[in-house]
Structure formats: structure tokens, C-alpha cells
Amino acid sequence: MIHFHHIDLLAHFDRERIPERVVHARGAGAHGYFEVTHDLSDITSQPLLASVGKKVKATVRFSTVGGESGSADTARDPRGFAVKLRTEEGNWDWVFNNTPVFFIRDPTKFPHFIHTQKRNPQTHLKDADMFWDYLSQNPESIHQIMILFSDRGTPDGYHNMHGYSGHTYKWLKDDGSFVYTQLHLRADNGFKTLDDATATRLAGENAEYGIEALFNAIESGNFPSWTVYVQTMTPEQAEKFRYNVLDLTKVWPHSEFPLRPVGKFVLNENPQNYFAEIEQAAFSPSHTIPYIEPSADPVLQSRLFSYPDTHRHRLGVNYQQLPVNAPIVPVANFQRDGFMTFVSQGNRPNYQSSIRPLTYVSKKATIDSTVRDEARLARHEAFIGGAWRDLSEITELDFEQPRALWKKVWNDQQRQAYVNNVSGHFKNVKSPEVKARQLTVWAAVDQELSDRIADAIGHARVQPLNVKPASEAVKYRANLGFAFTFLGRL
Numbered sequence: 381m382i383h384f385h386h387i388d389l390l391a392h393f394d395r396e397r398i399p400e401r402v403v404h405a406r407g408a409g410a411h412g413y414f415e416v417t418h419d420l421s422d423i424t425s426q427p428l429l430a431s432v433g434k435k436v437k438a439t440v441r442f443s444t445v446g447g448e449s450g451s452a453d454t455a456r457d458p459r460g461f462a463v464k465l466r467t468e469e470g471n472w473d474w475v476f477n478n479t480p481v482f483f484i485r486d487p488t489k490f491p492h493f494i495h496t497q498k499r500n501p502q503t504h505l506k507d508a509d510m511f512w513d514y515l516s517q518n519p520e521s522i523h524q525i526m527i528l529f530s531d532r533g534t535p536d537g538y539h540n541m542h543g544y545s546g547h548t549y550k551w552l553k554d555d556g557s558f559v560y561t562q563l564h565l566r567a568d569n570g571f572k573t574l575d576d577a578t579a580t581r582l583a584g585e586n587a588e589y590g591i592e593a594l595f596n597a598i599e600s601g602n603f604p605s606w607t608v609y610v611q612t613m614t615p616e617q618a619e620k621f622r623y624n625v626l627d628l629t630k631v632w633p634h635s636e637f638p639l640r641p642v643g644k645f646v647l648n649e650n651p652q653n654y655f656a657e658i659e660q661a662a663f664s665p666s667h668t669i670p671y672i673e674p675s676a677d678p679v680l681q682s683r684l685f686s687y688p689d690t691h692r693h694r695l696g697v698n699y700q701q702l703p704v705n706a707p708i709v710p711v712a713n714f715q716r717d718g719f720m721t722f723v724s725q726g727n728r729p730n731y732q733s734s735i736r737p738l739t740y741v742s743k744k745a746t747i748d749s750t751v752r753d754e755a756r757l758a759r760h761e762a763f764i765g766g767a768w769r770d771l772s773e774i775t776e777l778d779f780e781q782p783r784a785l786w787k788k789v790w791n792d793q794q795r796q797a798y799v800n801n802v803s804g805h806f807k808n809v810k811s812p813e814v815k816a817r818q819l820t821v822w823a824a825v826d827q828e829l830s831d832r833i834a835d836a837i838g839h840a841r842v843q844p845l846n847v848k849p850a851s852e853a854v855k856y857r858a859n860l861g862f863a864f865t866f867l868g869r870l
């Protein structure tokens with residue numbers, strides 16, 4: 381007779397898999413802590429950021445973006461750098477990448493963009509024509525393409541790299557004032573990279589190179605650590621900034637917006653069970669704590685929706701109750717029941733009850749603040765409305781920071797590595813139109829850069845893409861009476 385335990389095990393085994401993440405499916409993770417080392421009470425009233433010495437527990441998940449869950453750790457790809465901080469006011473997630481900029485600033489492009497970086501619908505192969513077709517039609521991606529095809533596109537393991545918010549956030553104070561912020565996590569041992577040949581070799585010899593290195597570093601007591609910094613920009617600085625404060629294809633020059641230390645981030649504990657503690661982790665930029673808010677950046681605004689939405693698909697409606705995702709403080713809201721509810725809110729009213737009225741902690745810094753400078757906020761809101769509207773224009777401004785990387789930041793060896801890395805991929809494009817168009821994008825960055833790539837793949841040299849002048853990117857300032865200035869040079 382077949383034993384019930386056998387049938388039960390078979391039935392459970394048949395259901396072991398859950399959907400992998402639609403992007404960032406490949407990853408590695410660990411636990412640790414974030415410690416506040418500097419008092420930031422002059423820029424935010426969030427108590428954690430004034431509590432020097434305070435430590436909060438954290439979980440991190442690093443990832444590649446385009447490959448499936450079993451793909452190689454050393455693929456040329458941006459890396460995800462997602463951190464869940466368990467604070468006394470709920471979870472604060474940093475859902476960052478290892479690059480300070482991103483491919484898009486218009487969120488409607490995201491699914492199109494990702495589809496072209498994944499598999500061809502017919503051949504089920506990665507497709508160089510799709511890949512470069514998209515990028516050549518959307519030249520605001522060129523800054524990220526410069527970084528991606530430098531050796532930073534193949535980091536040496538998951539823990540030897542920096543992390544960046546990329547997006548602009550807002551940190552508020554009780555009086556309703558705020559500064560724009562960007563967070564940086566800088567690896568204390570530096571950003572280590574692999575050259576293209578080594579990354580390719582490792583992808584074949586040891587696809588788990590990154591997962592293994594992270595696990596072994598923690599197991600042997602070599603705890604990976606990062607110093608956390610914040611860049612800040614006042615609304616008035618944003619109004620004068622050379623670039624659009626909502627544009628995540630740009631960096632904020634450190635010379636103008638210095639890195640200010642915030643704390644330490646340390647990984648000192650491996651998961652006991654990868655699936656429960658890392659695969660089931662659900663990060664979202666919408667998981668914030670009081671005084672920390674998203675900016676109006678439309679890509680960030682779209683992400684606020686997309687992550688909880690995909691978690692409900694991937695993990696189920698009660699994904700927030702899973703131990704790795706649950707906040708350390710009790711939850712009180714109106715969400716009830718659904719599949720797999722295992723944290724009950726007891727007999728608390730499940731509606732706005734007058735029989736057992738609820739008490740709320742008063743909101744500070746946002747709509748209920750008392751000492752707000754209304755005129756200042758109204759003026760800035762008008763500015764942000766214009767900044768948001770003009771985000772899609774491609775102009776000369778889009779080529780300045782990539783050009784600075786090519787001409788000023790990189791040395792000869794880094795320039796040559798870029799040409800080699802990019803040519804190795806780009807030479808696989810079959811479409812003559814796509815090839816020529818992408819070369820015009822590089823020529824708009826720098827003619828020599830484009831010529832060197834053209835020579836490397838045996839293509840005729842091309843003229844630069846014709847782009848609008850920088851002034852077209854900032855029309856909204858003139859319309860609103862904000863002066864266009866060139867103060868913010870790199």
C-alpha cells in the first residue's frame with residue numbers, strides 16, 4: 381500500500397516552485413545591520429537619523445537584472461542592491477542598484493526596455509539586435525551604457541561594489557521643509573571589478589561565483605561593510621541645478637553636492653534557509669518610514685506601485701506577513717484575511733469604527749504640519765510640475781556626463797577596456813540601421829569614441845546624432861520665471 385506520507389511529499393514536491401522575479405531573478409543575500417554614525421537632525425526629523433550609535437537589523441539581496449534565476453553571477457548587467465532595514469517605525473527598504481544612474485527617466489519605457497534585454501519571443505535567445513535597437517532609439521540610456529560596458533559592468537562578486545539610490549528622495553523636517561537626497565553605499569574595501577575575459581570564463585567555470593564569495597566571506601568572519609553617505613540638495617538648489625532633479629540618468633556632481641556620512645552597513649550573518657530568508661524577501665521603494673518620502677520622479681512613482689503588485693503575484697496577498705518581510709513592530713491596518721493569513725489582528729475593528737474609535741499618531745512634516753512656508757512650497761511645486769513635464773526631451777545635456785566619463789574620468793586603459801567590451805557585444809548586431817544609429821549616439825558623446833568602436837567592428841565611421849541644444853531641456857524654467865543657469869558644471 382502506498383503510504384500517505386509518500387503521497388503528501390510528492391504532492392508538496394510538485395508545488396515547490398514559485399514564480400521567479402520578472403527582473404532581478406538571480407541573486408544572493410544575507411543579514412546584518414545598519415548603524416547610525418552621524419546626527420542628521422539638521423536635515424530631517426526622522427529620529428533614527430539623529431540616534432548616533434543606534435543599530436537596526438537588516439537583510440540584503442544582491443542580484444543581476446536580466447538573467448533567469450539559474451544564470452551566471454558574472455554576467456555583464458547592472459546589479460541590484462536591495463536592503464530591508466527593520467526600524468521601530470516599520471520597514472525602510474533601499475531598493476538600489478550598483479550604478480548611480482539608470483537607463484530611463486520615462487517609466488512608460490520600462491517594460492519595452494526590459495523585453496529587449498531579455499529573450500527574443502521566437503528564438504528564445506538573447507538578441508543583440510533587440511538590445512541595441514532599443515538603446516539606439518532611446519539615447520538618454522547612454523550614460524548607463526557607458527557604465528555598463530566599463531569594467532564596472534562586471535563586479536567582482538556581489539559584495540565588492542557600491543550601491544546607489546539613483547533616484548531623488550525627500551527627507552523632511554517637522555516644519556514641512558525638506559531637502560532632496562540621494563543615498564550612496566560605498567564598499568569599505570572598494571569597488572572591485574573583473575575584466576571581460578575573466579567574467580566570461582567564470583560564467584562557464586563557476587556560475588555561482590558571486591553567491592559563493594558572499595557566503596564564504598561571511599562564514600569566515602570577513603564581514604562585508606559599506607559606509608553610507610547622503611547627498612543633499614535644497615529646493616532652491618534644485619531650481620538652479622543644471623540638470624533636472626527628477627532625472628535619474630544624471631548624477632549630482634560631488635563637488636557641488638558633497639557626500640555626507642550617515643552610517644555603517646555590515647553583513648555578518650548568512651541565511652539558514654535561502655528560500656525562506658532571501659527568495660521570499662519582498663522589497664519595495666514604497667516601504668518607507670515617516671519623514672522619508674519619494675520625490676516626484678515618475679520612474680520612482682511607478683516603482684511604488686510595481687513592487688507590491690508583483691509581490692502579490694509572486695508570493696501572495698499576505699507576503700508582508702512572511703517572517704523575512706514582517707516589520708518588528710505590530711501592524712494595525714484594515715487589511716484582513718486572504719490566502720495564508722497567519723498574523724491575525726484579533727478583534728480590532730476592521731473598519732473605521734465609532735464603537736471602538738481608533739487613535740492615530742499625528743502626522744508630522746506632511747499635510748498636517750503647522751509651520752510650513754506655504755509660499756516657498758507653492759513656488760517649488762510649480763517648478764516640479766514643469767520639471768516633470770519636460771523630462772522626455774533628449775538634448776545636448778544628456779551627453780555631458782557620459783562625455784566627462786570618457787574624456788576626464790577614465791584613463792587610457794579604461795577607455796580601451798570600454799571599446800573592447802562594447803565591441804564584443806555590439807559586433808553581433810545584424811541590422812545595418814541599428815548599427816549605424818547606435819554609432820551616432822556614441823559620436824554625440826565623443827567622435828573618437830564612436831570611431832574607435834566603428835573601427836573595432838569594421839563599420840564605416842559616422843557623424844554624431846543631431847540633438848537639440850541644452851536650452852530645450854529647461855524650457856519650463858523660463859516659462860515659470862526661473863533663471864536658466866550653467867552654475868552646476870561637472
Ligand code: HEM
Nearest residue numbers: 401404441460461462475476477482487490546682686690
Ligand atoms: C519603472 C521602473 C522600474 C520598474 C517598473 C521596476 C520593477 C521591478 C520589478 C517588478 C521587480 C521584481 C521584484 C520582485 O519580484 O520581488 C524589480 C526588482 C528590482 N528592482 Fe526594479 N524596476 C524599475 C526600476 C528600477 C530602478 C531604477 C532600480 C534601482 C535604482 C531598481 C532596482 C531593483 C532591485 C534592486 C530589484 C531586486 C529586488 C530584490 O532583490 O528582490 N529597479 N523591479
